Amino acid sequence: MPTTPQNMEEHLALFEQACRAAGLRVTHQRLQVYRQLALLDTHPTAEILHQELRKKIPTISLDTVYRTLATFAAHGLINKVETIESQARFEVALMRHHHLICSSCKTIMDFQWQSVDDALLPSEVSAWGRIDTRSVVVYGICHTCLQQTPLPGK
Amino acid sequence: MPTTPQNMEEHLALFEQACRAAGLRVTHQRLQVYRQLALLDTHPTAEILHQELRKKIPTISLDTVYRTLATFAAHGLINKVETIESQARFEVALMRHHHLICSSCKTIMDFQWQSVDDALLPSEVSAWGRIDTRSVVVYGICHTCLQQTPLPGK
DNA sequence: TTACTTGCAAAGCCTTTGCAGTAAA
DNA sequence: TTTACTGCAAAGGCTTTGCAAGTAA
Numbered sequence: 001m002p003t004t005p006q007n008m009e010e011h012l013a014l015f016e017q018a019c020r021a022a023g024l025r026v027t028h029q030r031l032q033v034y035r036q037l038a039l040l041d042t043h044p045t046a047e048i049l050h051q052e053l054r055k056k057i058p059t060i061s062l063d064t065v066y067r068t069l070a071t072f073a074a075h076g077l078i079n080k081v082e083t084i085e086s087q088a089r090f091e092v093a094l095m096r097h098h099h100l101i102c103s104s105c106k107t108i109m110d111f112q113w114q115s116v117d118d119a120l121l122p123s124e125v126s127a128w129g130r131i132d133t134r135s136v137v138v139y140g141i142c143h144t145c146l147q148q149t150p151l152p153g154k
Numbered sequence: 155m156p157t158t159p160q161n162m163e164e165h166l167a168l169f170e171q172a173c174r175a176a177g178l179r180v181t182h183q184r185l186q187v188y189r190q191l192a193l194l195d196t197h198p199t200a201e202i203l204h205q206e207l208r209k210k211i212p213t214i215s216l217d218t219v220y221r222t223l224a225t226f227a228a229h230g231l232i233n234k235v236e237t238i239e240s241q242a243r244f245e246v247a248l249m250r251h252h253h254l255i256c257s258s259c260k261t262i263m264d265f266q267w268q269s270v271d272d273a274l275l276p277s278e279v280s281a282w283g284r285i286d287t288r289s290v291v292v293y294g295i296c297h298t299c300l301q302q303t304p305l306p307g308k
Numbered sequence: 309t310t311a312c313t314t315g316c317a318a319a320g321c322c323t324t325t326g327c328a329g330t331a332a333a
Numbered sequence: 334t335t336t337a338c339t340g341c342a343a344a345g346g347c348t349t350t351g352c353a354a355g356t357a358a
Contacts, residue, residue, distance in 0.1 A: 025312060025357050046348080061315045066348060068313095080238040082291060086323075087347065088238070100282055111279050116270055121292065125265050128254055129296040136290050137236060138275065142283040179332050179337055200323080215340045220323060222338095240348075241322065 003038040003092070011038060015077065022075045029060055033068045034077070034092070043081050043089040043099075043108040081108065082137065098136040104145035111138075157192040157246070165192060169231065176229045183214055187222045188231070188246070197235050197243040197253075197262040235262065236291070252290040258299035265292075 003011045015034050019026050036052050037044070044052075050065045069090055072078040081089045081099065089108065096117060100109040116136055125131065157165045169188050173180050190206050191198070198206075204219045223244055226232040235243045235253065243262065250271060254263040270290055279285065 027313065027357070029314070059315075063316085063349075064314055067350095070349090082236040082238045084234045084236045084242070100279055102283065103286065109282065111276055113276055113279075115273060116290070119269060119273075122265055122267055125254055125267075125292060128263065129256065129294050129298075129300055131292060131294040132257065133294075134290060134292045136270070136288060138279060138285060138288045140283050140285040140287075144283075146283055181332070181338065183339070213340075217324075217341085218339055221325095224324090 003094075008035065008038065018075075018077055022077075024071065024075065029057065029064055030068055030072075032056055032060075033065060034072065037078060037090060038092045041110070043091050045087045045089055047087070049090070082135070083108070098138070100138045100140070102142040102145055103139050104141050107142060109142075157248075159193070162189065162192065172229075172231055176231075178225065178229065183211065183218055184222055184226075186210055186214075187219060188226065191232060191244060192246045195264065197245050199241045199243055201241070203244070236289070237262070252292070254292045254294070256296040256299055257293050258295050261296060263296075 012031065012035060015038075016026050016031070019030065024030070032053055033049065036049055040049075040052075042048075046065050046069055047062065049069075050060065050062045053060050053065065069078065069080075069088075073080050073090070076093060079091050079093045081091055083089060083101065085106065091110075095112070097110045097112050098116070100111055101107070113136060116134070121131065121134070166185065166189060169192075170180050170185070173184065178184070186207055187203065190203055194203075194206075196202075200219050200223055201216065203223075204214065204216045207214050207219065223232065223234075223242075227234050227244070230247060233245050233247045235245055237243060237255065239260065245264075249266070251264040251266050252270070254265055255261070267290060270288070275285065275288070
């Protein structure tokens with residue numbers, strides 16, 4: 001769920017506000033990391049973000065990107081996306097949504113599914129404790145990959 | 155979704171059959187790795203499995219556990235569970251189910267949710283490509299953790 | 309000025325790989 | 334006997350951390 005360049009200014013203003021509210025200093029690097037992540041809807045890895053960011057801030061280091069992402073995630077400003085891969089992926093935390101993952105090209109797409117968001121959870125789940133979030137992950141093969149390989153992997 | 159010791163024999167027999175069907179050799183280590191995983195409903199990491207396995211096979215190496223789990227997962231005999239943590243967790247692939255994760259103690263519980271299994275996916279998802287699986291991950295704080303900390307983390 | 313951030317470099321942790329010996333088929 | 338699998342050790346990849354310099358407040 002990215003931000004269009006038009007909304008970016010107000011989006012960043014809100015982000016700055018959230019940072020201050022969380023007691024986080026608003027640095028150039030932090031603003032740019034957030035901005036870059038908000039621009040992308042590709043759920044990038046820290047390394048991909050770093051590559052992009054170096055075009056604007058040639059001296060930014062990969063560990064700053066990691067540290068910044070961890071800080072943002074700890075404050076709920078962004079989400080670390082659950083996957084079965086070794087490299088972590090990130091997204092800005094905005095609208096509630098779910099994920100569609102292509103098992104072949106590993107692309108992650110967002111989608112909304114209101115009926116599941118609203119559905120009552122099984123009673124055993126409610127009885128388990130306090131529920132905070134629910135997220136659906138759908139796996140499959142996207143059209144692009146289906147066309148490229150006649151017999152795509154499971 | 156573990157196996158009770160009573161069902162274990164037939165479960166292992168089915169597993170052996172599946173291995174042979176997949177062209178995998180049935181070794182002592184593989185049988186024990188699968189057996190141990192089937193006994194646990196805790197979605198263990200490779201390292202935890204390794205610790206358990208050494209009680210029965212003192213010489214089994216951690217890399218064999220990793221390799222074995224990767225092989226099983228590649229053949230769909232077990233599942234690698236998606237989490238946002240760095241260490242991978244595993245489970246035997248049996249009944250369709252979903253996961254409940256405690257953000258505090260990181261325990262993973264299984265639950266079933268038939269209505270979501272049966273629900274029609276949004277049309278944009280069906281249009282995206284071929285869908286193979288869907289899985290719900292619910293995050294919250296379990297009762298045990300709720301009782302231990304008066305103000306548990308988000 | 310003070311405390312938080314950054315960049316650098318190094319370390320850490322989890323996982324994978326090459327190789328020679330071993331065992332399943 | 335043939336070829337896959339295992340154990341060992343080492344390497345690899347992703348991420349985190351200590352420290353001194355830099356910078357937001």
